[in-house]
Amino acid sequence: MEDxxxxxxxxxxxxxxxxxxxxxxxxxxxxxxxxxxxxxxxDPFTFGGWNLPMPxxxxxxxxxxxxxxEELHTMINSEKKKGMSIKExxxxxxxxxxxxxxxxxxxxxLVVMLAHEEGHLEHFLFGRSNEEIIRKMxxxxxxxxxxxxxxxxxx
Numbered sequence: 001m002e003d004x005x006x007x008x009x010x011x012x013x014x015x016x017x018x019x020x021x022x023x024x025x026x027x028x029x030x031x032x033x034x035x036x037x038x039x040x041x042x043d044p045f046t047f048g049g050w051n052l053p054m055p056x057x058x059x060x061x062x063x064x065x066x067x068x069x070e071e072l073h074t075m076i077n078s079e080k081k082k083g084m085s086i087k088e089x090x091x092x093x094x095x096x097x098x099x100x101x102x103x104x105x106x107x108x109x110l111v112v113m114l115a116h117e118e119g120h121l122e123h124f125l126f127g128r129s130n131e132e133i134i135r136k137m138x139x140x141x142x143x144x145x146x147x148x149x150x151x152x153x154x155x
Contacts, residue, residue, distance in 0.1 A: 004031045004140075006106055010099060010113040010133075011039045011072055017114060018075060020144045024112045025079055025086075027142075033109070036087045037076060038102055039069060040095040096133055108139055115143030 009024035011017045021037060028035035069090075076086050091098040103111065115130065134141050 004033050004109045006034045006036065006108045007110045007112060008099075008102060008106065008108040009035070009037045010111060011037055017072065019146065020112050020114050021072065021075060023142065023144050025084060027110070027112070028084070034087070035085065036089060036102070036106060036108070037072075038089040038091065038099060039072070040098045041090065041092045096136075099133060100136065100138075103137065103139060110140050110142060111137060112142045112144060115145050 004027070007024050007028050009017075009021050011021065024035055024037065027033065073088070076088055080086055089102060091102070099111070102108065113130065113133070130143075134143075
C-alpha cells in the first residue's frame with residue numbers, strides 16, 4: 001500500500017460509519033495520505049423528480065441525517081484539532097454517481113467503506129448498494145466490518 005496518496009471514506013450517516021472514518025484516519029497517518037470523507041445526501045422521498053407524500057417519515061429522515069452529520073462532523077473536527085488534515089465533502093444526488101465522480105476528480109487511490117448487507121430499508125434510505133459500487137470502483141476498496149453483537153447463552 002505504499003502507493004496510497006489519497007483515501008476516501010464513504011459516510012453512510014449511520015453510527016457504524018465512525019469506524020470507517022477511524023480506519024481512514026489511521027491509514028492516512030500511517031501512509032501520509034490525504035484523507036477525504038464524503039457524505040452523499042440522497043433524499044429517498046424524491047422519486048424521478050416527484051415528491052412522495054410521506055411528510056412525517058420525510059421529517060424524521062431529515063432529522064436523522066442532520067444528527068448523524070453533526071456527530072460525524074464533530075468527530076472529524078476532533079481529528080483536525082489533533083493536526084489531521086481532512087477534506088470533508090457533502091454532495092447531493094445519486095450516491096453511486098457522486099462517489100465515482102469524487103474518486104475520479106480527486107484521483108483517489110483507496111476507498112474505505114462499511115461492509116454489510118443492505119436491507120430494503122437501508123437501500124431505500126441511502127440509495128446505493130455496496131455490491132454495485134465495489135464492482136465498478138476504479139481503485140482499491142477497503143471494507144470495514146462492523147463488530148458482531150454479543151452472543152447469547154446457548155448459541
